[in-house]
Amino acid sequence: MTVATAGSEPAVPPVDETSGEESFWDERASSGHEVVASAAGDLIVRDAREFGAYARTGGWAFALKVARSVRPGGQAAGETPKVSAKGFAELAGCSPERVMRFYKAWDMAADDGVVPQFEALAPGEDVELPDADVWLSYYSSRNSATSVRGTAITAAAEAEGIRPTKALEVAENPTALRAAILADPSTAEAARAALLDRLKEDPALQAELARDVVRTDGLKKAVATESRAADRIGYVRQIAENGQIKTPAGQTLDAPVELRAEAERHLSLLDELDDDEEAGEWVTEAYDTVKGLVVQAVEADPELRVQERRTKFYSSLQKATKVFEELTFDDADDIYEDDMVHRLEELQQAIATCITALRKAAPER
Incomplete structure (x- = not known):
């Protein structure tokens, strides 16, 4: 579409020259709406038409004013009647940065062949403009979009298939993001999923989150439960999946066919649960059932039962030996207590009894 600009003929002819406008105001009057004055009517019609033009083209209407009035980079002042971005900003009563954001949006669109190049435009010239929806693909209203942080946010937004301006707006207003997370479960869920994705590649954030968890009693308990x-x-x-069981004594053995089938059944029930279903009771039932079957399998096999007892006994003996070896007696004179001696004497008797029992069980040579 063609957009009227400063310096061209008035966008709206006087009412008395346009029969369509006369019928417009006649219709308004006949419907009971008061018409204040013909001059006011002209202004309203002009505003409505300019509004309609902007509704169809969006920021392109303003970008065109910049593109045809601001000289491109590399052109000297004497080569073109156009002005610098700074000069245009002074005339417009705004910042040069704001002008350049429109300039850069037009420049990127021109590179894509969406709009004409700057050199092809003369001051006051009108051209057909793209639809308003296309505008946000090129324009960013924020200076942060050109920073390293803004570039990363823009790239991530494009990867997600959303407008970069939306992501930049959220990033620049963390208080609003916090409010949305606190108030809206779906926003909180989206934030949780994004945070988990970020944690995979950010060790520093992992450490910070871990510290937050251990410092918060409720979270610490929830993490322990999970x-x-x-x-x-x-x-x-x-x-x-692997067909192996771990016995109470810590042995890893091949699982009986029946036990493996029961584990598969419980696992399929767990996998079929919806994300919003509480899995706690199902997990407990699966674990208790399978663990009970493991104990039954051990008890049903005499050889395995003996081996299990032997493994458990030897594991306990190793732990006790390690603990006793860590005791030091260099300062025994300073720490003497009757109870200590009494406990050691009981331990000595228990060890002697154990040795005697083991020797009786030893095979004859």
């Missing part, structure tokens, strides 16, 4: 649930699901998944 961690325990994840361990239990992992226990069931290990049996279902």
Whole structure:
């Protein structure tokens, strides 16, 4: 469409010269609306038409004024009647930065062949302008869009298929973002998902979030609960997918066919839960059921039962030995207490009894 500009003929002819406008005002009058004056009517019609032009073209109407009035980079003042961006801004009563944002939007669109190049435009010249929807693909109303941070936000917005101006607006108003997160569950969910994606590539943020969690009692408890649930699901998944069980004593063995089938059944139930369903009870039931079956499998096999007891006994013996070896007796004179001696004597008797029992169980040579 063609946009009327300063210096051209008035956008709206006088009412008495345009029968369409006369019928417009006649219709308004006949419908009961008061017509104040013919001069006021002219101004209103002009405003309405300019509004309609802007509604169809958006910021292109203003960008055109800049593009045909501001000289391109590299052109000297004597080569063109156009003015500098600074001079245009002074005439417009705004900042040069604002003028340049319109200038850059037109420049990018010209590179894409959407609008004519600056050199092809003369002051006051009108051209057909793109639709308003196209404008936001080229224009950014924020200086931050050209910064390193703004460039990253713009690229991320484009990757998500949204307008960069929307993402930049949110980034420049974190208080508004906080309010939306606090008030709206769907916004909070979107923020949570984005934060999780960011955590994968940001070790510093991972550390900060971890510190926040351990400092917040409610979060710390929730993390512990979820961690325990994840361990239990992992226990069931290990049996279902790998066909291996871990006994109470810590042995890793091949799972019986029946046990593996039961683990697969519980795992399929867990996988079918919707994201908004509470999985706690299902996880507990799956874990308790499978663990109970593991105990039954161990008890049903005499050889395995003996091996399990042996493994458990030896594990406890190693732990006790390590603890006792860490004791030091260099300062025993200073720390003496009767109770200490009494406990050590009881321990000595228990060890002697244990040794005797083990020797009796030893095979004859």
